[in-house]
Amino acid sequence: MTTTVSEWLGENFRTYFSNATSTRDFRVQMRGSKSVVFFTLYLGLLITLAYITYSNSNSGSKSIIEAQQSLKQFYDLLLGALGFIVSVVPPVMAASSVIAEKQRHSFDLVFSAPVTAKYYLVGKLISSFRYTWMLLVLALPVTAACVVLGGASWADVLGSYFLLSVIGVLISSIALGATIVSTKASQAVVLAIGVSIGYNILCGVAAAAAVFIPHGLSGATGTGTNEMSAIALLSPFLVGHSAMTYTEWYGMHVPNLLIVTGLAALISRLMLVCAGAQIMPYSKKLAANVRIHCLLYAVGIAAYVAAVGVNSIRTSSTLPGSGIAVGSDWNKVGIVTASFIFALSLLSPISCVSLLGENRLRPNGSFQFRRAFDGTPAGHLPFFLLLTVCVFLGVAGSAMRWGGLHSPDSNYWSLMVYACCLWVFGWGLSRWTSSFSRTLQQAQGLSFAAVLCLVALPLPIITMMAEPGATTHPSPWDLYILRPLGLYEENVGALPLAYGLVLCLFGLFVAGVGNRRLARAAETMKEARSRAA
Numbered sequence: 025m026t027t028t029v030s031e032w033l034g035e036n037f038r039t040y041f042s043n044a045t046s047t048r049d050f051r052v053q054m055r056g057s058k059s060v061v062f063f064t065l066y067l068g069l070l071i072t073l074a075y076i077t078y079s080n081s082n083s084g085s086k087s088i089i090e091a092q093q094s095l096k097q098f099y100d101l102l103l104g105a106l107g108f109i110v111s112v113v114p115p116v117m118a119a120s121s122v123i124a125e126k127q128r129h130s131f132d133l134v135f136s137a138p139v140t141a142k143y144y145l146v147g148k149l150i151s152s153f154r155y156t157w158m159l160l161v162l163a164l165p166v167t168a169a170c171v172v173l174g175g176a177s178w179a180d181v182l183g184s185y186f187l188l189s190v191i192g193v194l195i196s197s198i199a200l201g202a203t204i205v206s207t208k209a210s211q212a213v214v215l216a217i218g219v220s221i222g223y224n225i226l227c228g229v230a231a232a233a234a235v236f237i238p239h240g241l242s243g244a245t246g247t248g249t250n251e252m253s254a255i256a257l258l259s260p261f262l263v264g265h266s267a268m269t270y271t272e273w274y275g276m277h278v279p280n281l282l283i284v285t286g287l288a289a290l291i292s293r294l295m296l297v298c299a300g301a302q303i304m305p306y307s308k309k310l311a312a313n314v315r316i317h318c319l320l321y322a323v324g325i326a327a328y329v330a331a332v333g334v335n336s337i338r339t340s341s342t343l344p345g346s347g348i349a350v351g352s353d354w355n356k357v358g359i360v361t362a363s364f365i366f367a368l369s370l371l372s373p374i375s376c377v378s379l380l381g382e383n384r385l386r387p388n389g390s391f392q393f394r395r396a397f398d399g400t401p402a403g404h405l406p407f408f409l410l411l412t413v414c415v416f417l418g419v420a421g422s423a424m425r426w427g428g429l430h431s432p433d434s435n436y437w438s439l440m441v442y443a444c445c446l447w448v449f450g451w452g453l454s455r456w457t458s459s460f461s462r463t464l465q466q467a468q469g470l471s472f473a474a475v476l477c478l479v480a481l482p483l484p485i486i487t488m489m490a491e492p493g494a495t496t497h498p499s500p501w502d503l504y505i506l507r508p509l510g511l512y513e514e515n516v517g518a519l520p521l522a523y524g525l526v527l528c529l530f531g532l533f534v535a536g537v538g539n540r541r542l543a544r545a546a547e548t549m550k551e552a553r554s555r556a557a
Contacts, residue, residue, distance in 0.1 A: 038143070039142065039143050039146050039147075040146065040150070043143065043146060043147040043150055044147065045144055045147025045148060045150075045151070046147040046148070046150040046151040046154065049121060049147070049148065049151035050151060050154060052121075053117070053151070053155060063158075063162060066109070066159065066162065067162050070102075070105070070106075070162075070163055070166050073102070073105055074098075074102055074169065077098055077101055077102070078098055095170065095173050095175030096175050096176070098170065098173075098175055099175040099176045099180075099264055100264035102166060102167060102170065103167075103184050103188075103264040104260075104261045104263070104264070106159075106160065106163055106167075106188060106263075107188060107191070107259075107260025107261050107263050108224075108260065108261070109159060110156055110159060110160070110188050110189075110191060110192040110260060111191065111192065111195050111220050111223065111224060111260045112217065112220045113159065114152040114153075114155050114156045114159075114195075114196050115192075115195045115196040115198075115199035115216045115220055116199070116216045116217060116220075117151075117152065117155060118148050118149065118151065118196045118199060118200055118216075119196075119199045119200055119202075119203040119206075119213070119215065119216040120212050120216070121148065121151075122145075122200060122203070122204065122212070123203060123204075123206045123207075123208065123209045123211070123212035124209045126206075126207070127207065127208060127209055135303075140300075141299075141300030141301075141304050141307075141310065142296065142300060144303070145200060145296045145299055145300055145303075146296065148196075148200060149193060149196060149197060149200070149292065149296065152192065152196040153189060153192065153193050156188070156189050156192035156193070157189055160185050160188060164181075167181050167185075168181070176264075179268065180264075180267065180268060183267040183281060184263045184264060184267040186267075186281065187257060187263050187266075187267045187281060187284065188260065188263055190281075190284060190285050190288045191260050191263075191288070193288060193292060194258075194291060195219065195220055195223055197291065197292035197295040197296060198219055198223065198291070198295050199215070199216040199219045199220070200295060200296065200299045201294075201295035201296070201298045201299045202215055202219050203215040203216055203219070204298075204302045224259070224260065224261070227255075227259040227260075228259050228261065230255050230256075230258065230259075231255060231256040231258065231259040231262055231266075250268060250269045250270055251269065251270060251271070251277075252265075252269035252271070253271065254271050254280040254283040254284055254287070256269075256280075257269070257280050257281070257284040267281065268281075271283060290321070293317070294317050294318070297310070297313050297314050297317050298314055300313075301313070301314045301399070305382060305384060308398050311397070311398055311399030312398065312399075314399070315396070315397045315399070315407055316397065318411070319410070319411055319414060322368065322411055322414075322415055323415055323417075323418040324418075326361060326364055326418055326419050326422075327418040327419060327421070327422035328422070329360075329364075330357065330361075330418075330422040330423045330426075331422045331423075331425070354423075354429065354432050354433045354435055354436040355433075355435040355436065355439070357419065357423055357429070357436065358416075358432075358435060358436040358438075358439035358440070359439060359508075359509055359510075361415065361439070361440075361443070362439045362440075362442060362443045362446075362508070362509060362520075364415070365412050365443040365446060365447075366443070366446055366506065366509070368411070369408075369443075369447055369450045369475075370450075370472070370475060372408070372447065372450030372451055372453070372454055372475065373450075373454055373467075373468040373471040373472045373475070374404070374468070375401065375404035375450075375454045376454045376455075376457065376458045376468045376471055377401045377454075377458045377464075377542065378458065378461070378463060378464040378467060379542065379545055379546055379549060380463060380464075384399060384400055385401070385464055386401070387401050387402075387455075387458075387539065387542050387546075388400050388401055389401070389402035390405065390455075390535065390539065391405050391406060393406040396410060404451060405448065405451045408447040408451065409448075412440065412443050412444050412447060413440065416436075416437075416440040416443070420432050420436065435520075438519075438520045438521050438524075439508065439520050441520065441521055442521065442523060442527075444524070444528075445523075445524035445527045445528040445531070446527060448527065448528045448531040448532065449505075449527040449528065449530060449531040450471075450475060450531070451535065452530065452531030452532060452533070452534045452535035452538075453471055453474050453531065453534060454467070454468075454471045455534070455535040455538035455539060455542075456535065456538035457470040457471040457474060457538070458538060458542065459537070459539075459542050459545070460541075478505060479505070479506065482503070482504055483504075486501055486503070486504055505523070505527060507519075507523060508520040508523050
């Protein structure tokens with residue numbers, strides 16, 4: 025036992041504090057004159073931006089209060105520019121370095137040594153973290169001017185720098201997980217930039233919406249000047265406003281920096297596990313780790329949202345401004361949870377199969393629960409259903425523990441069945457589209473397009489046909505597959521079960537058609553090989 029613990033500690037020390045991958049990347053980054061030219065241009069751009077902004081904000085006579093506000097705006101603008109640079113440059117460098125090695129076919133050489141995927145990817149992330157701090161330290165003379173002028177304090181600067189470094193690591197890990205499937209460095213750069221843009225947009229919207237979300241588990245919104253939802257700290261453009269804020273949890277002021285650091289560590293771990301499974305696709309251990317992490321994270325996120333938002337979900341018995349009665353509290357909680365599952369079910373194209381390529385992607389059955397965590401096609405549907413059941417159970421427990429609700433009613437469980445049927449529907453479409461595609465990428469693209477068409481295309485047509493606010497039956501909305509997710513009083517009981525049954529039968533039917541087509545194609549390929557032999 026002592027030997028095992030000492031080996032584990034030694035392995036983690038080598039991974040995080042003596043990583044050869046990060047050392048090599050640092051030498052590559054500093055080699056030649058490119059780094060000197062880049063850092064010179066970067067610092068010159070910051071100084072120019074700071075000079076122009078400060079000159080414009082302090083032109084003319086101003087009162088002391090106005091001058092102080094101008095200095096604060098100058099500091100916020102400068103940190104926003106730093107946030108943009110940190111959210112783009114380090115993720116692009118981390119992603120492109122991995123794919124460049126992959127393109128040079130040096131993965132076999134790297135992993136021929138006693139190097140694990142965790143060791144390699146953590147080294148890339150450490151390299152990105154170090155490069156982020158290099159950019160921040162170079163900008164220190166400019167931000168120090170804000171302290172001298174009175175626009176910020178050293179505590180503000182150091183807190184903002186730490187938050188920017190955390191955001192840089194978070195985006196870099198997401199970029200690594202998203203770009204690891206690329207085959208060219210140019211593709212990785214484009215994908216990394218897309219990840220950065222998407223992250224900034226989503227976090228900007230989430231930060232704006234965070235104003236209306238209760239700040240803590242107690243459900244209190246609070247009136248403190250430094251109290252803010254931790255979600256706002258995820259945006260790199262709000263660092264100047266949010267770095268030194270806190271969240272109130274049951275009377276305690278918890279610094280948001282601690283919350284965001286923990287959240288970033290969890291997300292980064294998930295992204296690295298997913299990237300490791302792509303680097304070593306034949307490792308059953310890594311495939312199981314990916315699914316276990318996804319299961320735990322989905323349950324944790326759903327339970328946290330239920331704990332924080334159940335009070336706001338229960339606010340009214342009617343839809344605002346419409347007078348339309350809605351169902352019970354458990355019905356509303358179930359609808360929100362089923363909507364979360366539907367958002368996850370858009371990832372059902374990952375269950376596509378292919379007769380060409382790796383053996384682990386070829387069909388080996390439809391439903392085998394013992395394969396739920398090994399990453400093979402027979403375990404996709406069991407894992408999806410297990411994920412749905414665990415999320416609903418986690419939300420129910422969280423809503424009863426922190427939301428003050430009693431035991432779930434039949435409406436909640438019927439929505440759970442409907443959510444499971446959504447997965448069966450998406451899985452069936454994936455099997456069907458796989459039978460018409462030659463490659464896995466074509467099958468996944470066709471499956472995702474089919475799901476979007478069935479979900480998005482009917483919306484404008486039904487909206488034009490249906491009368492606004494009408495709840496009479498029959499209605500054009502009755503033909504929509506997401507009809508049970510509407511907050512109507514009659515949307516309880518057997519209605520989700522009926523829609524779920526139709527979706528389940530349709531999914532099983534198209535899956536059966538696809539499996540038969542795949543079996544015939546596999547037999548044809550086998551006969552062609554035997555004739556060629």
